[in-house]
Amino acid sequence: MGEEVKVFGYWASPYSYRAELALKLKGVSYEYINEDIFGNKSDLLLKYNPVHKKVPVLLHNGKSIVESVVILEYIEETWKHNLYLPQDPYDKATARFWIKFIDEKCFPTLWLAAWSPENEREKVTNEACEYMKTLESALNGKKFFGGETIGMVDIVASSVGYFIRVTQEIMGLNLLSADKFPQLFQWSEDFANCSIVKESLPPRDKLLPFVKGLIAKYQQDNAKA
Structure with a gap:
């Protein structure tokens, strides 16, 4: 069985x-x-x-x-095969640090920057960009955060590399772009174009209208408040 x-x-x-x-x-x-x-x-x-x-x-x-x-x-x-966390204790601890950084600092602030009212957006966007700059430094010339293959940091960072890019497009923002963060942007391209990643990401043509609807509802609810 x-x-x-x-x-x-x-x-x-x-x-x-x-x-x-x-x-x-x-x-x-x-x-x-x-x-x-x-x-x-x-x-x-x-x-x-x-x-x-x-x-x-x-x-x-x-x-x-x-x-x-x-x-x-x-x-x-x-499942001990196809490991996505480093085996070296220091490297593993470093990966866990970046995972925590993405989930506690980077992604929430980017999300807030995309959804904030215009009068608050500049301050939050500047903060988000500082976090992006820090995250980009973790790549340090590597193709992926995990090196030549996708690791656990890459899996967690998909929230930034794919989902935030869709949201910023809808809102007309310039958070993750080739001119501002070239290495991080290239990582997001390489990540999304991996066959195993591509086949499981939510379809962009379905995600765009869904996020648009969420933003419209959020703005509508805020207007009533």
């Missing part, structure tokens, strides 16, 4: 995308369950993630693992 591997996710979520990409890099077969996170969340999602009630959830042989970075660590430790 084979292993039971399921991912509860949402097609446009940069966080549930991480879990799917990690499993694909490992060559692990899984069942994907798309959740209606804006409407009726399934009883199973609420059962397997009763604390946060969010995606992603990884279900492995009946046991649930939640939070995208925790899931990535679990996948790495469970």
Whole structure:
């Protein structure tokens, strides 16, 4: 009897995308369950993630693992082939530092810059650009954060390299571009053009109108407040 591997996710979520990409890099077969996170969340999602009630959830042989970075660590430790975290303790600690930096500093500030009211946008955008400059330094001439192959930092940074690029296009912003951050921009191109990445990223022509709708609703709600 084979292993039971399921991912509860949402097609446009940069966080549930991480879990799917990690499993694909490992060559692990899984069942994907798309959740209606804006409407009726399934009883199973609420059962397997009763604390946060969010995606992603990884279900492995009946046991649930939640939070995208925790899931990535679990996948790495469970399936020992095609490793995406360095084995050297220092390099592994460095990778974890950048993962924390992306999730706690870089991505939230970029997201805020894209969605902020115009009178607040300049200050947040400047802060976001400083974080981008710092993140770019981590590449240090490498093709990927993981070196010549995609590593865990690259998986986490997909939230910046793909999802933010779609959002900035809609908002007419210049956050991640070839002129401002040439190496980081090239990384985002190389990452998105990897066959295994490309086949699992949300289709751009579907993501654009979805994000437009989210922004319009956010602006509408703010106008009423």
